[in-house]
Amino acid sequence: MVDPSAVARVLKAAQELGYRLDPVAASLRTGRSKLVGILVPDIATSVFTPILTGATERLSARGYSTLVAYVGGAPEQQLDIAGGLIARRVDGLIIATASRHDPLVSFCVEQKLPAVLVNRAEKEARISAVVSDDIQGMQLAVDHLVDLGHTDIGHLAGPPEHSTGFLRRQGFAQGLAARGLDPLKAPCEVAGNYTREQGAESMRRLIDARPDITGIVAANDLLALGAYDALQERHMNCPRDISIVGHNDMPLVDLVHPALTTVRISHREMGLQAADLLQQAMEDNDQLIRNIVLPPKLIVRASTAAPRTTLAKRAASSSRKADRR
Amino acid sequence: MVDPSAVARVLKAAQELGYRLDPVAASLRTGRSKLVGILVPDIATSVFTPILTGATERLSARGYSTLVAYVGGAPEQQLDIAGGLIARRVDGLIIATASRHDPLVSFCVEQKLPAVLVNRAEKEARISAVVSDDIQGMQLAVDHLVDLGHTDIGHLAGPPEHSTGFLRRQGFAQGLAARGLDPLKAPCEVAGNYTREQGAESMRRLIDARPDITGIVAANDLLALGAYDALQERHMNCPRDISIVGHNDMPLVDLVHPALTTVRISHREMGLQAADLLQQAMEDNDQLIRNIVLPPKLIVRASTAAPRTTLAKRAASSSRKADRR
DNA sequence: CAAACCTCTACAATCGTTTGTAAAAAATCA
DNA sequence: TGATTTTTTACAAACGATTGTAGAGGTTTG
Numbered sequence: 001m002v003d004p005s006a007v008a009r010v011l012k013a014a015q016e017l018g019y020r021l022d023p024v025a026a027s028l029r030t031g032r033s034k035l036v037g038i039l040v041p042d043i044a045t046s047v048f049t050p051i052l053t054g055a056t057e058r059l060s061a062r063g064y065s066t067l068v069a070y071v072g073g074a075p076e077q078q079l080d081i082a083g084g085l086i087a088r089r090v091d092g093l094i095i096a097t098a099s100r101h102d103p104l105v106s107f108c109v110e111q112k113l114p115a116v117l118v119n120r121a122e123k124e125a126r127i128s129a130v131v132s133d134d135i136q137g138m139q140l141a142v143d144h145l146v147d148l149g150h151t152d153i154g155h156l157a158g159p160p161e162h163s164t165g166f167l168r169r170q171g172f173a174q175g176l177a178a179r180g181l182d183p184l185k186a187p188c189e190v191a192g193n194y195t196r197e198q199g200a201e202s203m204r205r206l207i208d209a210r211p212d213i214t215g216i217v218a219a220n221d222l223l224a225l226g227a228y229d230a231l232q233e234r235h236m237n238c239p240r241d242i243s244i245v246g247h248n249d250m251p252l253v254d255l256v257h258p259a260l261t262t263v264r265i266s267h268r269e270m271g272l273q274a275a276d277l278l279q280q281a282m283e284d285n286d287q288l289i290r291n292i293v294l295p296p297k298l299i300v301r302a303s304t305a306a307p308r309t310t311l312a313k314r315a316a317s318s319s320r321k322a323d324r325r
Numbered sequence: 326m327v328d329p330s331a332v333a334r335v336l337k338a339a340q341e342l343g344y345r346l347d348p349v350a351a352s353l354r355t356g357r358s359k360l361v362g363i364l365v366p367d368i369a370t371s372v373f374t375p376i377l378t379g380a381t382e383r384l385s386a387r388g389y390s391t392l393v394a395y396v397g398g399a400p401e402q403q404l405d406i407a408g409g410l411i412a413r414r415v416d417g418l419i420i421a422t423a424s425r426h427d428p429l430v431s432f433c434v435e436q437k438l439p440a441v442l443v444n445r446a447e448k449e450a451r452i453s454a455v456v457s458d459d460i461q462g463m464q465l466a467v468d469h470l471v472d473l474g475h476t477d478i479g480h481l482a483g484p485p486e487h488s489t490g491f492l493r494r495q496g497f498a499q500g501l502a503a504r505g506l507d508p509l510k511a512p513c514e515v516a517g518n519y520t521r522e523q524g525a526e527s528m529r530r531l532i533d534a535r536p537d538i539t540g541i542v543a544a545n546d547l548l549a550l551g552a553y554d555a556l557q558e559r560h561m562n563c564p565r566d567i568s569i570v571g572h573n574d575m576p577l578v579d580l581v582h583p584a585l586t587t588v589r590i591s592h593r594e595m596g597l598q599a600a601d602l603l604q605q606a607m608e609d610n611d612q613l614i615r616n617i618v619l620p621p622k623l624i625v626r627a628s629t630a631a632p633r634t635t636l637a638k639r640a641a642s643s644s645r646k647a648d649r650r
Numbered sequence: 651c652a653a654a655c656c657t658c659t660a661c662a663a664t665c666g667t668t669t670g671t672a673a674a675a676a677a678t679c680a
Numbered sequence: 681t682g683a684t685t686t687t688t689t690a691c692a693a694a695c696g697a698t699t700g701t702a703g704a705g706g707t708t709t710g
Contacts, residue, residue: 021666021667022665022666022667023667024665024666024667025665025666025667025668026666026667026668027667028665028666028667028668029666029667029668029669030667030668030669
């Protein structure tokens with residue numbers, strides 16, 4: 001349309017004057033901002049950092065900046081915090097803090113504000129979400145222990161108000177049932193939050209209640225590491241006395257002693273996918289609700305082994321075989 | 326001044342209508358934004374997450390929101406990225422990505438944009454900074470090894486373009502000299518970045534070059550953990566064959582095997598202090614350059630022990646004593 | 651009582667874009 | 681060519697606060 005040399009001249013002049021479009025003014029006029037708000041419970045957890053990295057990376061490649069808000073220990077403030085982001089005209093929200101029925105989600109639905117859940121989903125799918133297949137992850141863990149010969153398996157559960165805690169507990173039960181074990185007889189201790197301390201506390205209770213347990217599936221690596229602490233207190237050995245499976249495969253769990261067998265989740269990938277989903281919702285005004293469920297993977301390390309009873313049996317049977325020869 | 330009941334009525338009405346001051350409009354008019362930009366190299370490192378948490382926590386308590394930008398692998402883009410933040414009218418910058426002479430700092434000084442360095446300082450103090458006492462931290466580490474009886478001590482150094490890598494190497498040398506050991510004779514391998522892989526690589530080279538080494542001071546925990554990997558490859562044992570001291574006391578290094586002796590830095594505290602400093606610079610228009618240096622602390626765990634030569638000597642001397650009795 | 655001064659209220663300009671509209675110019679058609 | 685339609689250009693309104701200013705109203709003082 002316009003003389004291209006003129007375009008070039010204008011662009012050059014703009015460059016020389018250091019002219020940049022003012023995003024604040026543009027935002028005021030349009031109501032949009034090229035900003036995305038991300039709500040995380042707390043950054044320190046190694047679960048949320050890769051989610052953040054992934055989401056931020058993808059969004060910034062698409063020209064969006066991120067406004068990260070830490071909801072921290074104040075879930076009741078979450079709506080206010082989100083309100084602050086919305087006042088700043090964020091174009092969309094990535095929510096990593098959702099409870100199984102979250103008022104913030106209701107709010108987003110009402111206001112038609114594009115939003116995507118990540119890591120934790122709601123009970124019913126009102127907006128798109130990217131999660132790991134928590135049920136399948138636990139089944140992998142249970143299968144692994146059962147394959148090793150364990151029959152007395154306990155669960156260190158996470159907070160039931162989050163989908164991760166809830167679904168993993170459910171997956172644990174399903175996994176047992178699928179292998180012919182009775183989930184109702186399996187001991188389960190519910191931790192209030194995902195910390196090493198809570199893991200240790202739950203583990204102590206579990207051992208006291210059911211000393212016959214030989215295998216533990218934890219809802220989270222930190223809980224599993226807490227279980228390590230509890231075992232050490234009682235001078236018990238993992239995996240000789242009790243096998244432990246974690247969940248998340250967070251950094252360094254391959255270096256702890258014993259190296260932790262765990263279920264790997266690609267949190268980074270969750271962040272990337274959430275960013276993609278949100279971008280679609282923001283730009284194509286695409287109201288489709290999508291549920292992306294990423295497949296977990298069992299990583300076998302040194303914290304799981306056959307229970308001593310099975311080892312004894314094997315020894316016995318192999319010696320019988322030897323006798324027959 | 327005004328009838329207080331009228332004030333109450335107006336406030337109530339505002340509340341009912343859901344009126345909130347529009348930060349975007351205010352920002353356009355005033356040029357201020359109640360936003361602070363934070364530049365981090367990458368979020369995944371356990372060094373920067375607590376800094377971020379600390380800074381964000383303090384700032385949000387003061388009514389500021391944070392705009393976090395990951396400079397990642399693109400230091401040459403740093404100025405552009407910062408430009409984006411400035412276009413958004415950030416009131417100040419917290420810079421965790423500074424090299425020892427950083428163009429972004431020059432820019433902030435010229436533009437009189439309040440900014441604070443954190444974790445990494447510049448060579449010359451042009452703006453305020455909050456850092457750990459890297460020199461002293463290394464001296465603690467060296468002292469510890471020398472006290473145990475080590476005389477052949479090597480250093481796994483970090484990137485020299487960052488103050489942490491540079492100063493820790495310097496602190497290592499000073500620490501040796503203070504104990505009468507010759508720093509020039511001490512082997513040192515410089516890692517290109519703070520990763521486990523680089524740590525392993527450096528450690529391999531160091532062992533090959535100087536098999537007589539009995540103690541290692543690493544500039545960072547990840548490098549130390551990489552050294553663990555290298556030792557394992559060669560079937561060497563820590564601390565029996567070689568003692569290792571890390572730096573940072575990042576989460577879980579107490580659980581690795583052997584539990585890592587390391588120099589604890591309160592990164593969270595650095596974040597808090599940086600936030601305070603920045604707030605002063607922003608609000609009091611306080612141009613004072615302050616340098617906050619936090620004291621590090623040695624945390625002794627299981628990765629350090631007396632070298633075998635010393636143990637042998639002690640055994641000999643104690644048996645002599647026994648003879649005399 | 652008028653002049654000078656101070657206080658308060660109300661209004662308009664401003665920040666820098668985007669976007670709708672009106673006018674002008676160009677193009678199409680009878 | 682004149683009427684009609686389309687395209688281009690130019691301009692102004694709007695976003696929602698902040699802030700300076702002019703004028704109204706009140707108070708003090710010679």
